[in-house]
Amino acid sequence: MATPHVAGAAALLLQAFPGASPDLIEQALKNSARQIPAEDVGSNVTVLACGAGRVNVTAAYEALMEGILVEDEWFVGKVGPGTYSKTFTVRNNGATAVTLAISCSNMYTTWGADEGSWMSASTSSITVPANGAATFSVTMTVPAYANGTYVGWINVSSITIPVSVNVVKDIAPNTVDTLQGFVDEGYDEVWTYDAVYYTLNVGAGITSMNVTLNASNLYSDLLVILFNPNGTVVGVGKWWSGEYYSWFGIPVDNPQPGDWRVCVMAWTSALTSYNLTINTTGSDVLEVTSFTANPSVVNQTDILIFTMDITNKMPYDIYACAYINIYQLTVDGREYADYTSTEGTLVPGANTLTATWNPNRTPGDYVAELQVYYFDGIQNVRVTEKTTTFTILPSSQVVVMDANGTVKSAFAPGESIYVAAMGLSPYTAYKVWIQPDPVIEGQALDLARDPSGAQEVVVTDANGNVQPTLVWSIPPNATPTYARYDVILDKQGVDGTGFYNGDDDGINSIATYGIVAPIPEVITVLLVSAGIVALASRLKREI
Numbered sequence: 001m002a003t004p005h006v007a008g009a010a011a012l013l014l015q016a017f018p019g020a021s022p023d024l025i026e027q028a029l030k031n032s033a034r035q036i037p038a039e040d041v042g043s044n045v046t047v048l049a050c051g052a053g054r055v056n057v058t059a060a061y062e063a064l065m066e067g068i069l070v071e072d073e074w075f076v077g078k079v080g081p082g083t084y085s086k087t088f089t090v091r092n093n094g095a096t097a098v099t100l101a102i103s104c105s106n107m108y109t110t111w112g113a114d115e116g117s118w119m120s121a122s123t124s125s126i127t128v129p130a131n132g133a134a135t136f137s138v139t140m141t142v143p144a145y146a147n148g149t150y151v152g153w154i155n156v157s158s159i160t161i162p163v164s165v166n167v168v169k170d171i172a173p174n175t176v177d178t179l180q181g182f183v184d185e186g187y188d189e190v191w192t193y194d195a196v197y198y199t200l201n202v203g204a205g206i207t208s209m210n211v212t213l214n215a216s217n218l219y220s221d222l223l224v225i226l227f228n229p230n231g232t233v234v235g236v237g238k239w240w241s242g243e244y245y246s247w248f249g250i251p252v253d254n255p256q257p258g259d260w261r262v263c264v265m266a267w268t269s270a271l272t273s274y275n276l277t278i279n280t281t282g283s284d285v286l287e288v289t290s291f292t293a294n295p296s297v298v299n300q301t302d303i304l305i306f307t308m309d310i311t312n313k314m315p316y317d318i319y320a321c322a323y324i325n326i327y328q329l330t331v332d333g334r335e336y337a338d339y340t341s342t343e344g345t346l347v348p349g350a351n352t353l354t355a356t357w358n359p360n361r362t363p364g365d366y367v368a369e370l371q372v373y374y375f376d377g378i379q380n381v382r383v384t385e386k387t388t389t390f391t392i393l394p395s396s397q398v399v400v401m402d403a404n405g406t407v408k409s410a411f412a413p414g415e416s417i418y419v420a421a422m423g424l425s426p427y428t429a430y431k432v433w434i435q436p437d438p439v440i441e442g443q444a445l446d447l448a449r450d451p452s453g454a455q456e457v458v459v460t461d462a463n464g465n466v467q468p469t470l471v472w473s474i475p476p477n478a479t480p481t482y483a484r485y486d487v488i489l490d491k492q493g494v495d496g497t498g499f500y501n502g503d504d505d506g507i508n509s510i511a512t513y514g515i516v517a518p519i520p521e522v523i524t525v526l527l528v529s530a531g532i533v534a535l536a537s538r539l540k541r542e543i
Helices: 002-016 022-032 057-066 521-530 535-542
Strands: 068-070 074-079 082-092 098-104 119-121 125-128 133-142 148-156 159-167 169-171 176-183 195-202 208-215 221-227 233-240 250-253 258-266 272-279 286-294 297-299 304-312 318-330 333-346 349-357 364-375 380-393 397-401 416-422 429-436 457-459 466-473 482-491 515-518
Touching: 002 022, 002 057, 022 057, 022 068, 057 068, 068 159, 074 082, 074 133, 082 125, 082 148, 098 119, 119 148, 125 133, 133 159, 148 195, 159 195, 169 176, 176 195, 176 258, 208 221, 208 233, 221 250, 221 272, 233 250, 250 380, 258 272, 286 364, 286 380, 304 318, 304 333, 304 364, 318 349, 333 349, 333 364, 397 482, 416 429, 416 482, 429 466, 457 466
Parallel strands: 074 159, 169 195, 297 380
Antiparallel strands: 068 082, 082 133, 098 125, 098 148, 119 133, 148 159, 176 272, 195 258, 208 250, 208 272, 221 233, 221 258, 286 304, 304 349, 318 333, 318 364, 364 380, 397 416, 416 466, 429 457, 429 482, 482 515
């Protein structure tokens, strides 16, 4: 409900002062706002809980007409320990000079802990002439131990200026850093905060970063969310009721240098302190050195074997569990498909664990995500995470050939492309599409991207086979620019017609591109504008 009230207040002020800028209106509203009083909630609410405070339109009008205005906030920035200063300009819209008291609060963590006096003002009072301005400065000294977000305020008589600073933690290779914090979701009327944020300045040269949480209250329900410098969530960990997964980490291989963000969130009632640890030494106990899927291109009727090479850095045996989550890569991103697991005793030094999996799934490209845990007698610990990719081939087979029946994947101007198929549904109509590679599960088949300009309809015989059928005669004068394509046989009359569906459709290639052929002049423009010429198949193999 705050938004419509503030918007209405701004509208009233603009009606009275039509020449006022948006910044001036904002300044007036924030300067004139008041803290929510103790009688409302039992204790004065700080700027961290309510921003500048409760809107007072009358006071804002008077400030613009004949009152005092000053900068409405000070965000020191994303900084490291050190000294920072800001000069504030106080404007007096009244007809007489005024003397104002200047004071600075202590700084507080986002959970309300008093961190002491970090700020000092250049003066304890300031006299501002009628219809004039005066200045004062405030200096903040951020101590070496600080990390995370801190808040405070500056008082200019009755005006409260919110102050905040985000103290960045530098993360270097081969180090272990621990940040301490507190969350108290649902336990206090005033300091009820369910999220604490940290900024990590991750340096270059780090090959492995593992973020873990250890809370003092075993039965708190906490989430740890890690964001990369692009703002994308790369991992979510849980501290969940202590008895299970009581230390849940987020490992990242080769983290991108830059500012990462960590959010510690209390998602149900919690009252706990915690240690947030960032380990860039790889792992001080176990390290997964290799994770592969064999074979990387597998038939639906085969058995896939995941192989994990794990180094135990301790001088004693460790019993570990390996969980492998399997996702299919679709047009909507990663979709969960299945999981498998294995466990065993790891002796000091090099070890190998294997897990088998039945790939009788929808054909397409997949990614497997490995998480390794070990039990140290007190806690289950996820020590590392690695991924690998593999491809499940369809049971059907689509073959591309030239006019002489020679199976090939590269065609030149003036050649004709024929398609044959085996193992499809018998007595069934399929529409033949030629589409830029890669084609992934759920992707719409687009006429504008088909260089042949037409889609032939073929019908399978009693065995589900399609005899060689001409699908594209490449003009002899076609541009010499080449692109990679896949040939799809889209099953007609079923849900998903017009989209690639690995369970129903045929495709001449999943693991690699299907054919290389010249691009007709018109289609070239369309493909380039879509940003998929030549780079598409490379992106597919690098996922």
